[in-house]
Amino acid sequence: MSLHLEPYQIAYKFLIFKFSILLFMNAIKLIASFLLMLSVGYGLNVKFGSVPPIGKFLNPYTGIWQNETDETTTGTLSIPNLKDKVTVHYDAQLIPHVFAQNENDLYRAQGYLTAKHRLWQMEFQTFAASGRLSEIIGEAALNYDRQERRRGMVYGAEQTLKKMSEDPTTLAQVQAYADGVNSYIAHLKPEDYPVEYKLLDYQPEAWTPKKTALLLMYMTKMLAGGDNDMENTNALRLFGKARFDLLFPDFYNYTEPIIPKDHDWSFINVLQTPHPNTEPVLEAVAETITKPDPNYGSNNWAVSKEKSATGHAILANDPHLGLNLPNIWFVMQLSTPNHNVFGATLPGALGIISGFNEHISWGETNATRDVIDWYKIEFNTNRTHYKYNKEWKPLKKRVEHIKIRGQEAYRDTVLYTHHGPVVYDKNFKSDNNLSGYAMQWTGFIPGNGQKTFTEMNKAKNYDDYKKALKHWVAPAQNFVFASTEGDIALWVQGQFPNKWEGQGKFVMDGSQPENDWQSFIPQKFNAHVKNPKRGFVSSANQTPVDEAYPFYVFNDGYETYRNRVINNYFNSKAQFSVDDFKDLQNNNYNLKASELMPYMLSLMDTTRFNSDEKEIYQLAKHWDYNNAMDEFGPSIWKAWWDVLYDMVWDEFEVENMALTTPFTYQTIALLKNNGDDDFMDLINTPEKETAKDLFRLSFSEAVKNLNTWKTKHGSLKWVNYKGTFAGHLLQALPAFSRFNIPIGGGKNIVNATAENWGPSWRMIVEMTSPPTALGIYPGGQSGNPGSQFYDNFIDKWAAGDYYQLHFLPNDTATKAIIGTQTLTPLK
Amino acid sequence: MRHNLLHFSITIVLAFLFALFLPWWSVMLAAIGAAFLVPLKKATVFFIPFLGIFLLWFLWSYYLSASNNFIMAKRIAVLLPLEGNPYLLMVVTGIIGGLAAGIAGIFGTQLRRLIKE
Structure with missing residues (x-):
């Protein structure tokens, strides 16, 4: 080494x-x-x-801290392609009063201002309408998206857009609105995005006329997207025709229709389609697509000048929709040198939807006619054709590309027949390779409903109103009307198939041409009434007509209580004031409970009550059938009715079968008049129960439920038990929602405030010259949860109060104005 | 101590300047920059930029929120959930920014060491 x-x-x-x-x-x-x-x-x-x-x-530079902002109501903004200056006055409620020099500028400004206050909402609603939620929230929304695509939401919007595009005026206006929205989006930096974009981490996209069509489709689905054909078919198969007819009569034993019973129909010279003697197909799917809440409804009414305490006609409207934040409505005044109109707009649609101008006022309730029918479709072996009139007709294929966040897109092929899309087939809620179910819907008929509103906004009298209505196809609405001239009217407007007796109640054989919709009721024969003898018009989602109307109408869920309370009220005295209108909109009388509960209480054998039952029984006996906040009666009624209803219809609890239980009115009628019917029997017990037994059993059960609830949540006062809330559009995210709103009322009550739906806009207009109006809604003008204007109307709304609507005669600011913004053409 | 204070101030100034044209993660660049300009020792490498950005974000969010009565902060403090307390939300905001800056400070120090030694 x-x-x-x-x-x-x-x-x-x-x-x-x-x-x-x-x-x-x-x-x-x-x-x-x-x-x-x-x-x-x-x-x-x-x-x-x-x-x-x-x-x-x-982070404080671009994160949520940048959304800690109040609304700007002053300054000058440059907007591309404006022709002229637009003045925007804001009042203390943050209602914009818009003064433009021409209609295109007006709608451009409306688009801009709506986006300024409600951008996230207007975009999110159209994403929901078009089955695009998976793009935002990922695979969890895929089933929802598929369902919306398969029910033809995008297809329907395309038909609407096609029809709108045929009208150069509408097209230009819808485009101006879209451009206005986009001018707003264009100047946003990421820190300015509404907080929901930051929460879900995405960006706004450009607005298009198609999105306006999608918004209208969203409303069509909400208001005319329900039907029970599949469920009725299953019930018919299960119980037979005689029993089915007992449970689901075409008309009830009373009628209080929208068009007064004494109405003369002799002007109608077209006949109802004769019955082709085809038989329903006794087949249906086990599980149907989600339907809109059948409780959505509305009230409207108007009194003539003779019936008005001041000599001017008075009109009221309160649409009952889901209580959401941001609220579905956005209130504006829209004005050009040729017209001046005020009222509630729908973010995404042009013009005022429920409101008034210098000459007229109008408002809508839902007309809930059966406008969806289902056809069983038979395919050939390779599913390219379907059987129709003994021949094979080609199917059209529509491929829906559903983008999914963080994943590959999903492709869903939907087959289309001449009826409409085959919603259910082997790929969706059905397993048969050779058959499916196609949906026919007035929502697919090309219509320029947008024009109804842009024209109505300018209407000067009854004739203009009538003309504007002609464009309205779906969702069918009861349009109430009053004018400064003193006319009042109500048209049930929509495009309605002229059905044969019983058509569309059950699933039909799609191969038989006789089962097609043969024709439509000519528009002029739609049910309507002008200046009736009784001095008032009203609608509350009840049956539009009685059996005297020459076309086929049947009960598929018409409301049966609010209409009677309203009409009784107007029959109770000679003249009515604005204060009476307020009282009526806030009326909490529970007619439904009053028609059954006293009867049930009178049949109770109290001797064997336990102490809890005694206590609840006493409270129930002392109730005056008013659904006021502090009452216990409404809570007892609801708890009792919920248990009783389920007991009566235990026959409907069948696994793997879509069924709808009978409507409340008929249930109560049967409980009172057919108390020993077989349906009263509880199928799970050896004894044979009668209605009286059910009253007793359900009462005990309800008392237990009430006491369990009380232990958990506290007082049984109606306001607590009901727990009304306004939920943010993102599944009622608690941070952006309002809970325990102090308000009475309830389902089937004129003040229809239930847990999560109710009067989404209350308006009263007295037809002075110019009209004087009150309005309020459960929300606020701003869509920003960080704004004081996000939910600032709620308490006043809950208390039954209103805001005076400042209808400015011209663009001169009054004392009510807190800020003015000027939109100028971008040079 | 003088070093710490200097580093602290530089972090805040850089973060403030970067925020004018860069996204939120520019606080990390600020911390790296400060680490280059004024070297620190041991745990201060993390804690000084942490404190700097914590303070900056806390005060900035307080400033934005106070002018609007903390409406949004109270809501977000329900969402997260922080019992609806806007100040807790400001603390969390500060911690998030501080954490990002502190870790970037560690990296900056390592980088400086490798280059300069």
């Missing part, structure tokens, strides 16, 4: 060695710290499941 190193060499080598170790260690540390930094940075910048990207979300 000749290895010999001098000490200095050893020291040198050692130093080199130490240095490289150090270097190595430092490099490791460097890389480690770099990776750590990257992962923290990345982790804070992306979304995990429903957790927002926390760094992006919370």
